Amino acid sequence: xxxxxxxxxxxxxxxxxxxxxxxxxxxxxxxxxxxxxxxxxxxxxxxxxxxxxxxxxxxxxxxxxxxxxxxxxxxxxxxxxxxxxxxxxxxxxxxxxxxxxxxxxxxxxxxxxxxxxxxxxxxxxxxxxxxxxxxxxxxxxxxxxxxxxxxxxxxxxxxxxxxxxxxxxxxxxxxxxxxxxxxxxxxxxxxxxxxxxxxxxxxxxxxxxxxxxxxxxxxxxxxxxxxxxxxxxxxxxxxxxxxxxxxxxxxxxxxxxxxxxxxxxxxxxxxxxxxxxxxxxxxxxxxxxxxxxxxxxxxxxxxxxxxxxxxxxxxxxxxxxxxxxxxxxxxxxxxxxxxxxxxxxxxxxxxxxxxxxxxxxxxxxxxxxxxxxxxxxxxxxxxxxxxxxxxxxxxxxxxxxxxxxxxxxxxxxxxxxxxxxxxxxxxxxxxxxxxxxxxxxxxxxxxxxxxxxxxxxxxxxxxxxxxxxxxxxxxxxxxxxxxxxxxxxxxxxxx
Numbered sequence: 269x270x271x272x273x274x275x276x277x278x279x280x281x282x283x284x285x286x287x288x289x290x291x292x293x294x295x296x297x298x299x300x301x302x303x304x305x306x307x308x309x310x311x312x313x314x315x316x317x318x319x320x321x322x323x324x325x326x327x328x329x330x331x332x333x334x335x336x337x338x339x340x341x342x343x344x345x346x347x348x349x350x351x352x353x354x355x356x357x358x359x360x361x362x363x364x365x366x367x368x369x370x371x372x373x374x375x376x377x378x379x380x381x382x383x384x385x386x387x388x389x390x391x392x393x394x395x396x397x398x399x400x401x402x403x404x405x406x407x408x409x410x411x412x413x414x415x416x417x418x419x420x421x422x423x424x425x426x427x428x429x430x431x432x433x434x435x436x437x438x439x440x441x442x443x444x445x446x447x448x449x450x451x452x453x454x455x456x457x458x459x460x461x462x463x464x465x466x467x468x469x470x471x472x473x474x475x476x477x478x479x480x481x482x483x484x485x486x487x488x489x490x491x492x493x494x495x496x497x498x499x500x501x502x503x504x505x506x507x508x509x510x511x512x513x514x515x516x517x518x519x520x521x522x523x524x525x526x527x528x529x530x531x532x533x534x535x536x537x538x539x540x541x542x543x544x545x546x547x548x549x550x551x552x553x554x555x556x557x558x559x560x561x562x563x564x565x566x567x568x569x570x571x572x573x574x575x576x577x578x579x580x581x582x583x584x585x586x587x588x589x590x591x592x593x594x595x596x597x598x599x600x601x602x603x604x605x606x607x608x609x610x611x612x613x614x615x616x617x618x619x620x621x622x623x624x625x626x627x628x629x630x631x632x633x634x635x636x637x638x639x640x641x642x643x644x645x646x647x648x649x650x651x652x653x654x655x656x657x658x659x660x661x662x663x664x665x666x667x668x669x670x671x672x673x674x675x676x677x678x679x680x681x682x683x684x685x686x687x688x689x690x691x692x693x694x695x696x697x698x699x700x701x702x703x704x705x706x707x708x709x710x711x712x713x714x715x716x717x718x719x720x721x722x723x724x725x726x727x728x729x730x731x732x733x734x735x736x737x738x739x740x741x742x743x744x745x746x747x748x749x750x751x752x753x754x755x756x757x758x759x760x761x762x763x
Contacts, residue, residue: 296321296351298339298399298419304370305329305337309411318417326355329403329411337417338400344368344719344740345421346429347394348500348574349541350377352387352401352417357410362403364389366396368720369735373400382407383463388541390459390502392429392574395719397738429499431456433490433553433573441486444479444565450488452476458504458569461538465507467569477506480557480565488571489554494659495519497549498575501528501542506567509533512559513566515542517550524554535561585637589654589671596644596673598654603637604629608658612642615653623657647675651745651757672745672759683746687761688736697731699748699756709733712745719744736762 303315305327313328315337329335350364361380365373377389391399399419403412422429438450452458458467458475467475480486501515515528527544553573557566585601598612608629613621625642644652652675656668682698697709709731711720719739724731731748739762747757 295420296418297341297345297421298417301342302340303327303337303417304340306335307332307411309413313413318414321416323353323415326413326415327417328355328357328413331406331409331411333405334403335412336400336402337412337414338365338367338370338398339417339419340370341397341399341419341421343423344395344397345419345423347391347396347399347419347421348429349420350387350389350391350399350401350418351420352389353415354385354387355413355415356385356408357413358382358385358407359401359403359405359412360407361405362401362412364391365400365402366391366394367398367400368396368738370398371735373402374718374721375402388539429574429576431572432492432496432498432575433571436490436492438488438490440478440480440488442481442483442565444481444567448477448479448567450478453478453488453568453571454490456570459502459539459572461504461506461569463536465505465509465536465538467504467506475569477567477569478571479506479508479567482563482565484560485556485558486566487554487556488566488568489521489552490571490573491521492551492553492573495549495551496573496575498544498553498573499548500574501540501544501553501555502570502572502574503540503542503555503568504570504572505538505540506569507538508560508562508564508567509535509538510555510557510559510566511535511561512557514556514558515544516554516556517544517548518552518554519550521552524552524556526556533561587656587668587671589673591673591675592643594645594647594675596647596652596654596675597641598644598656598671599639599641600656600668601637601639602658610640611657612644613655613657614644614647615655616648616650621653621655647673649675651747651759653745672757674758681746681748681756681758683758683760686758687763688739689763691737693734693737695733695736695746695760697733697746697748699729699731699750706750707731708749710747710749711739712747 298319299321303319305315307330309328315327317325318327360382363375364377365375367373376391376394433454434456440450461467511533512531514526516524516526518524527548528542587600590597610627611623612625614624615621651672653670653672655670684696706726707724709722710718712718722733741762744760745757746760
């Protein structure tokens with residue numbers, strides 16, 4: 269008995285050390301940046317008190333509703349989450365907004381009826397330089413007061429962060445009964461777990477969940493279908509949560525390595541965001557439960573594996589799109605290790621893509637680079653956006669950068685200057701009278717992320733978009749979306 273106890277203590281210490289080190293893998297990019305607030309209670313509670321990493325200092329607003337604080341991260345980041353640590357004067361209703369110019373704000377999450385003093389808020393899928401907590405209604409008679417306003421993310425690149433485990437195949441050590449299937453933990457539902465440890469849909473019906481037998485240890489694993497780079501694990505527990513558990517990874521589903529561990533998870537902590545070391549790659553990921561928090565088993569509404577589609581043996585050497593008469597020619601060079609598939613995808617807005625053709629190579633090329641091409645004989649008028657989704661047998665899926673080419677209608681849109689130099693802050697867009705009206709302008713990077721948008725009143729045929737100097741170097745799509753006609757687009761280059 270003593271030997272088993274010592275083994276558990278040693279394992280616990282090792283996983284604690286591992287987890288402590290893993291916290292460094294995801295960086296608080298708001299730390300000691302610039303913070304701006306709508307008001308301060310007094311000079312003792314400046315906006316900077318919320319981003320200094322000191323748990324004894326704080327920002328506090330005047331005793332009014334509709335107060336805000338935003339952070340200038342210094343550059344654009346692909347965001348993953350926002351963490352708010354409130355003083356007693358917490359926000360009851362508030363929004364998390366993002367912007368790339370601190371003028372035009374987009375709400376990405378709305379929190380209502382908040383009862384927590386520690387909020388972990390998912391903002392994955394968005395990129396921005398500025399992040400704001402927009403306080404609408406206070407929970408007390410005081411103002412809004414934050415000990416810490418943390419923002420997590422990575423510098424903007426062309427790599428999207430996604431839930432790699434969504435709808436993937438899974439395995440478990442046991443089931444409580446035949447209705448508590450492991451597939452429920454990977455169906456994308458049930459992330460809205462409330463304070464009571466339950467998650468319901470809009471009709472107050474509980475979401476499906478996995479639940480194990482009432483014993484220790486128990487585990488649940490997911491096969492990602494290929495080897496991927498993993499950034500973070502997110503667990504959404506039912507009441508029957510784990511107290512002590514590890515996150516383990518494997519490439520063969522036989523030999524497992526612990527990359528993170530949680531010790532003494534609170535009985536009412538139903539959501540865990542668990543960073544893993546930078547560079548972690550795996551095909552299989554497992555939650556290995558050591559000790560339960562209740563007399564029941566382990567039960568998860570959702571098990572998310574957040575990462576990037578970056579580990580594939582395909583070597584894509586080049587990718588380009590050119591115009592040949594009234595057709596678009598998509599060309600690429602690649603070396604293949606084994607059976608591979610290329611899907612040619614097109615979009616008219618740079619965001620929503622559909623497959624218009626495919627090429628299936630049954631064998632590899634032994635490292636030899638081959639040339640491939642596809643002709644789109646029916647491009648639409650205006651800007652056509654192309655990318656290739658490529659994968660190998662039993663592997664993950666990757667996307668090329670986006671390339672764009674215009675046919676016919678897009679020439680109606682005039683944009684000055686183009687190329688844009690970094691000392692220019694204003695972009696002039698001239699649109700024809702026939703599409704004038706209430707208009708929205710969006711600027712989209714080559715990863716398909718909207719990095720800026722601005723609204724214009726009806727009647728304007730010359731649109732002046734501000735804040736262009738804040739864009740990083742690269743190619744962008746300027747998209748004009750009139751209220752009463754089809755969108756038109758044009759490519760610009762920022763140097």
